[in-house]
Amino acid sequence: MKIATWNVNSIRTRLAHVIQWLESNPVDVLCVQETKVIDADFPREALEAIGYLAYVSGQKSYNGVALLSRVPLESVSMGFVSVLGETNLGEPIADLDEQKRVITGVLGDVRIVNLYVPNGSEVGSEKYQYKLRWLGVLQDYLKALLAENAGLVVCGDFNIAPDDRDIYKPEGKEKHIMASPAERSALQASVLGLGLVDAFRQFHEEGGLFSWWDYRTAAFRRDAGWRIDHHYISPGLGDRAVDCVIDKTPRGWEKPSDHTPVILELGGDAAL
């Protein structure tokens, strides 16, 4: 089973790239982020024409996530509230679902969670506080899913570089969004603290391996990137991860997304 994640920065603008990539990389499920489109306008037909069903949670202009799957998924749900209810630890959380950043569904014996973690804008800003609060609720959301699903793959655009190996030039980035200590701690507590592991790091120890390059300052040409797109896998999946790779190819295409796909391969999928 192959599960890929790709922040496409507008599914409509990037449709030809997504189709081209899926035709040469026929993964079972592609998790996309920043679709930037309402559900009614999602380009389902073009994806169905190449054999992919679309499960979508979108909004106008910003955010938006989707699961593209070759076979129907089960138990699909969107947002935090569908799993946690209207409150978490006594605090209302429904406002966090106004931004469409969470979708999940089950394929075989694996529940796949596709996330678009808030960017946070600037360390200390209101959006940064939102990001940290969102990550706090994520912890309880993932706990609830883990209680029901031994096999869990949590992937997406995390907008956090887990450690300094994941940044082209980590010096002085402590106050930089995506690298600040509080963000890294939140990721540690909300995801790794549940026993989930960064699948990519099971296969690659070295630094200098990136999934996002800024459009500005010719970052891709200089390979001045960050690794902010991840797959986290639950202990229940044991040693089933076979490989996890970054495909830099689409980042070099004409008018690309600023992110490139990352692909997780699982073996021994009993229910498929």
Place this chain on the structure above:
DNA sequence: ATGGCAAGCAGGGCTTGA
């Protein structure tokens, strides 16, 4: 230290991203 680039919405220039 700053600004650089891209997308959406709207039909100009702002907002957001990372």
